[in-house]
Amino acid sequence: MSRMIIIELIDAVIEQIKRDLNDNEDATAIVELLLSVPRDALEAYLPDSYEPSICPTCNGSGEGMHEGTTCRVCKGKGES
Numbered sequence: 001m002s003r004m005i006i007i008e009l010i011d012a013v014i015e016q017i018k019r020d021l022n023d024n025e026d027a028t029a030i031v032e033l034l035l036s037v038p039r040d041a042l043e044a045y046l047p048d049s050y051e052p053s054i055c056p057t058c059n060g061s062g063e064g065m066h067e068g069t070t071c072r073v074c075k076g077k078g079e080s
């Protein structure tokens, strides 16, 4: 979980909140609220399965072995 940047973390928490509340309202107010919440609390809110793993083939870059190519394992996502 420590690899996630805070914006990704907040996005993930918002998605989780929407699932929990079955609510698709504008997320702006939720973002402002979450920015005041400690990061640990945000991470604790997410299911354990959330953490994406870095693609070992491209080491998360999404690039293939040669310049201008896309990693064939993760299709350029950088996650496996």
Ligand SMILES: [Zn+2]
Pocket: 055, 056, 057, 058, 059, 060, 061, 062, 063, 071, 072, 073, 074, 075, 076, 077, 078, 079
């Ligand atoms: Zn890859």
